[in-house]
Amino acid sequence: MKIDSIKEKLNIFKIPLNGIKLIEASAGTGKTFTIVLLYLRLLLGIGEKKIYKKKLLVHEILVVTFTNKAKEELYIRIKDGIQNMYLTCINKTTSDSSFQFFLKEIHDINEAIYVLKRAQNDMNSSSIYTIHSFCQHILQLHTFHFNNIFEEKIIENEDNLYLQATQDFWRRFFYTLPEDIIKIIYQDYKSPDHLLKTIKPFFYIKSINFPTKILNNKKLIMYHEENIKKIIFFKEMWLIYHKIIQKTINDLEINKKIYSKFNLIKWINKITEWAKSETKDYTIPSILKYFTKKI
Structure with missing residues (x-):
């Protein structure tokens, strides 16, 4: 069965509170508001009486989201929703169509006021988490049990x-x-x-800032190809200008013991031989240092 064939327009007050339900929504469609209304239904036990009757406490309702920012927003919105529903029950009237539904479904208004007041007082113990903080909470809650399972050992040699x-x-x-x-x-x-x-x-070392981060082999291959092209280009330039380089060095006032005619011919011949060879790797003659600005 295709998923499109079972999609329905959302009516938050008709969603059964038992079992697993998937609600799909894009940005800005009221996901947080929907969660607040579901939260209030769970607190007040508003659902089909044959299926769902229990009124849950705030610590019994688990809400999990992705980021700390979203968690804080959920906490504030749920807290405000409880406060507004509490005032609605006190006043027994509201202009909000969502809260009007709750008033119609609440059979004992005094009990609802008590439930909502208790929820307000207990919000600090609410179970609203990020995925990471929820996992951490479970591990801390069952530390002794998990330690027995995994038999923790101290690793002395890493x-x-x-x-x-x-x-x-x-x-x-x-x-x-x-x-x-x-x-x-x-x-x-x-x-x-x-x-x-x-x-x-x-x-x-606590922190290393690499100028370039290679995250995959495709990028590594790209950098390799660029390096090979640079070396090939250098070889081509050397083969064009190596005779001019020799003449230019001979005309300079430099240490002739190091840059003797014998040494120059030997170095240039070796570099020229390398420049004519096929470029398979990053091998560069060490004697190229004699042709840099600084040795």
């Missing part, structure tokens, strides 16, 4: 956990990379153990 996490990372990202990138990485990191030894000192 090295095995670090290694396991590194191995998981290695399998997840390293194995799925193209072969040419794997060969480049393998030049520096032969195994997960080797990688862990390199990165472990960073574990004790």
